[in-house]
Amino acid sequence: MSHRARQLRVSALARVEGEGALNVVVRDGAVERAELRIYEPPRFFEALLRGRAHTEPPDITARICGICPVAYQLSACHAIEDACEVTVPEPIETLRRLLYCGEWISSHALHVYLLHAPDFLGYPDAMTMAADHRGAVERGLALKKAGNALLQAVGGRPIHPINVRVGGFFRAPTRAELAPVAEQLRAALDVALATVRWVGGFDFPDLELAHELLAVHEDDRYAITRGRLVSSSGLDFPVAAFSSHVVERQVPHSTALHASLDGRRYLTGPLARYTVNHAQLSPLAREAAAAAGLGSSCRNPFRSIVVRAVELVYAVDEALRLISGYEPPEPAHVDVPPLPSVGHGVTEAPRGLLYHRYGVDDDGLLISAEIVPPTSQNQAAIEADLHSLVTANLALPDDELTSLCERTIRNYDPCISCSAHFLDFTRTQA
DSSP: OOOSSEEEEEEEEETSSSEEEEEEEEETTEEEEEEEEEOSOOOOHHHHHTTSBTTOHHHHHGGGOSSSHHHHHHHHHHHHHHHTTOOOOHHHHHHHHHHHHHHHHHHHHIIIIIIIHHHHHTOSSHHHHHHHOHHHHHHHHHHHHHHHHHHHHHHSSSSSOSSEETTEESSOOOHHHHHHHHHHHHHHHHHHHHHHHHHHTSOOOOOOOOSEEEEEEOSSSOOSSOOEEEETTSOEEOGGGHHHHEEEEEETTEEEEEEEETTBOEEOSHHHHHHHHGGGSOHHHHHHHHHTTOOSOOOOGGGHHHHHHHHHHHHHHHHHHHHHTOOOOSSSBOOOOOOSEEEEEEEEETTEEEEEEEEEOTTSBEEEEEEEOHHHHHHHHHHHHHHHHHHHTTTSOHHHHHHHHHHHHHTTOTTOTTGGGOOOEEEEEO
16 A cells, blocks of 8 residues: 555544644655644633632642642642742651652552553453463552552542642641551562563663753652752753743644743653663662663653653652651641742652642732643653654554554553553555
């Protein structure tokens, strides 16, 4: 079949930060454009926040994502506290980090085992895969259960936690309440290490990204809940300068904004975190990464499943370390009186860095709100990767090219809840 002129259309790309589609146009044997079209109507969370009390963003923004609510809650808390010139004591920040470990464990386990692994093993979904790989699926569910137990113990419930507030927590769990969670995590650590060995043996297509990589960074630990922003090219700037470097723009084919870093396409997420922060991984996580064939950086998006598995090891290992030295913060929160100002907050959601900015007035009401999620930052990079892969594989039949496009998109977004069968496209001659 000639592919000098054709059009590929994906009419319904489910759960890529909502609803979307893919459109690829080929002319004269070259890919003219590859568009990841996000056509879901805007959700207006930023508009909904304006006029609300400065204490409300953690509860409201948690509803943006059912898989990564902690990311939204803690980015919101940091931004509000920054505006009000309040720094929470280290014990509260430590408890926040412990809560975030629970979200990383739960989300990464879901993505690695149920959403992504079927691609490498040749199954259409995890249910079909379970018939031949029951043990693997059970390992994934056990890891997710451990992450949910940690979210429950610290956050009050695993979905949309209710214990988080500006300034800290409504109550801190006792050491006795965390003891059974630690037992689950000790068992989960062996499973996480087995996960790295398992996914490290998959076959990976050859692809090396040239995108700029951007991640939150701390000098003394793998950044999760706070830090400054560091890129693979050497950029290093505080969270308050985010808007000076990252600019969002509307594109005609998508209701999701595209972001650029100093005018360049960039990527955030596991590959960026690993490349920027490899030296800050725990010794156990670094050993697991090396055994799986990862160096000090990783730019192959198909190997992101290995990086997420390494981060699973890190999150479980870190959670156990934090529980071992845990002392309940007293009090569990500090007061955050309103101050007319603008505040910035960023954390590392499982799929990448998440930025919040809020303006607060004298009465403690929000006068402005800006939220930049990882998917909008990554969308241009995803399109570029689709462009490159389709260009290199135009001779593939429809079903194989469909599978490759599915896999390419799934490399980036662990919050695609029904990704096992989300991409159908038709190929027509132009």
